[in-house]
Amino acid sequence: MSNRYVCVPTVTVLAMMKARLTGAVKGHALLKKKADALTLRFRQILKKIVQTKQEMGKTMRAGAFALTEAKYAAGEFATTVLDSVESASVRVNAQQDNVAGVKIPRFERVMTGASDTKMHLTGLGKGGQQVQYCRKAYMTAVELLVELASLQTAFLTLDEAIKTTNRRVNALDNVVIPKLENTIAYIKGELDELEREEFFRLKKVQANKRKVADELVKRRLRENGPTPNGAKGALHDMMPGVDQDADIVF
Amino acid sequence: MAQAGLPDGRLLAVIGDEDTVTGFLLAGVGNVDLRRKGNFLVVNEKTTVKKVEDAFKDYTQREDIAILLINQHVANLIRHLINNYARPVPAILEIPSKEHPYDPNQDSILLRVKNVLGGDLGAA
Numbered sequence: 001m002s003n004r005y006v007c008v009p010t011v012t013v014l015a016m017m018k019a020r021l022t023g024a025v026k027g028h029a030l031l032k033k034k035a036d037a038l039t040l041r042f043r044q045i046l047k048k049i050v051q052t053k054q055e056m057g058k059t060m061r062a063g064a065f066a067l068t069e070a071k072y073a074a075g076e077f078a079t080t081v082l083d084s085v086e087s088a089s090v091r092v093n094a095q096q097d098n099v100a101g102v103k104i105p106r107f108e109r110v111m112t113g114a115s116d117t118k119m120h121l122t123g124l125g126k127g128g129q130q131v132q133y134c135r136k137a138y139m140t141a142v143e144l145l146v147e148l149a150s151l152q153t154a155f156l157t158l159d160e161a162i163k164t165t166n167r168r169v170n171a172l173d174n175v176v177i178p179k180l181e182n183t184i185a186y187i188k189g190e191l192d193e194l195e196r197e198e199f200f201r202l203k204k205v206q207a208n209k210r211k212v213a214d215e216l217v218k219r220r221l222r223e224n225g226p227t228p229n230g231a232k233g234a235l236h237d238m239m240p241g242v243d244q245d246a247d248i249v250f
Numbered sequence: 251m252a253q254a255g256l257p258d259g260r261l262l263a264v265i266g267d268e269d270t271v272t273g274f275l276l277a278g279v280g281n282v283d284l285r286r287k288g289n290f291l292v293v294n295e296k297t298t299v300k301k302v303e304d305a306f307k308d309y310t311q312r313e314d315i316a317i318l319l320i321n322q323h324v325a326n327l328i329r330h331l332i333n334n335y336a337r338p339v340p341a342i343l344e345i346p347s348k349e350h351p352y353d354p355n356q357d358s359i360l361l362r363v364k365n366v367l368g369g370d371l372g373a374a
Contacts, residue, residue: 042366046363046366049359049360049363050363053360056346057346057351060345061346064347064348066273067273068348077272081272081276082275082292085281085290088262088279088280089278091260091261092260092262092317093260094260107341111278135277138276139277142277145317148343150341152341153338155363156336156359157338
């Protein structure tokens with residue numbers, strides 16, 4: 001009994017429930033499509049993530065190697081670098097991609113014109129070439145990492161979105177739609193029941209009216225007294241004047 | 251949105267050993283604001299786990315940071331925090347360091363990818 005909505009079984013509510021059922025079915029179809037679209041995108045991203053992660057390993061190794069070379073050429077410049085940090089010249093912009101209504105942040109590397117003159121000057125004394133080479137290697141790494149970050153964010157967002165969508169699809173499929181169908185069946189049954197009751201009531205009323213009419217006839221017969229031809233009484237009663245006329249004719 | 255007040259884009263933060271941090275700073279990701287608060291942390295053998303934890307929490311809560319780069323061996327120190335971290339932005343990226351080669355089986359994101367794919371990374 002609990003698997004239906006509590007409502008008054010009337011034609012209006014039936015129409016309302018039917019409209020809701022149509023809406024639920026339509027929504028179910030749409031959500032299913034959305035889930036499919038998301039999963040498609042998700043699969044593409046998964047492949048890319050694994051590829052990029054492996055690529056990142058190589059890039060970082062190249063970067064570390066370049067750094068070692070730079071250190072060999074320029075000596076320990078780490079402290080200089082750490083101390084001369086001012087404002088970031090590499091930043092990321094977050095943009096939004098839209099996949100089937102799900103907003104996915106996408107990062108894009110931007111080079112601001114911030115003064116990284118001190119960075120340029122690092123290694124000016126000695127080993128400048130190697131330091132610049134190392135710088136470039138890490139720039140490549142940053143570019144790759146930003147791309148990877150986009151993929152990873154998309155992965156997390158899509159994962160979440162797919163879960164929610166699937167939950168909604170299942171909820172519609174297993175809860176809302178059966179419940180609405182049950183409610184509609186219940187209202188229809190109840191309306192049929194009402195109709196039968198109404199029919200029965202009409203029949204009863206008719207029977208009652210007939211009974212009352214019959215009783216009226218009988219009472220009149222009794223009041224007029226038993227006539228000699230009692231069998232004809234009813235007929236006479238229906239045709240008043242016949243009795244009186246008999247006398248006149250005679 | 252969060253970057254409304256930051257017209258020139260958001261930062262990358264780095265937590266890692268000296269070499270990694272130096273490299274990325276050379277590339278120009280470093281940023282120090284007016285209060286001398288930076289977006290990078292150098293982890294060496296003297297750095298306590300608590301300090302790494304604090305930095306991680308700080309960087310993930312700052313609105314001007316979009317990507318957090320963390321060395322994998324450092325990430326292993328605060329694995330509990332990273333595994334519980336669920337927000338997409340800032341994105342946490344585990345990167346290899348010079349002494350510690352990259353192990354895909356420890357990366358929390360790759361583990362999730364693996365789960366979705368059915369435990370086979372090579373086939374993807």
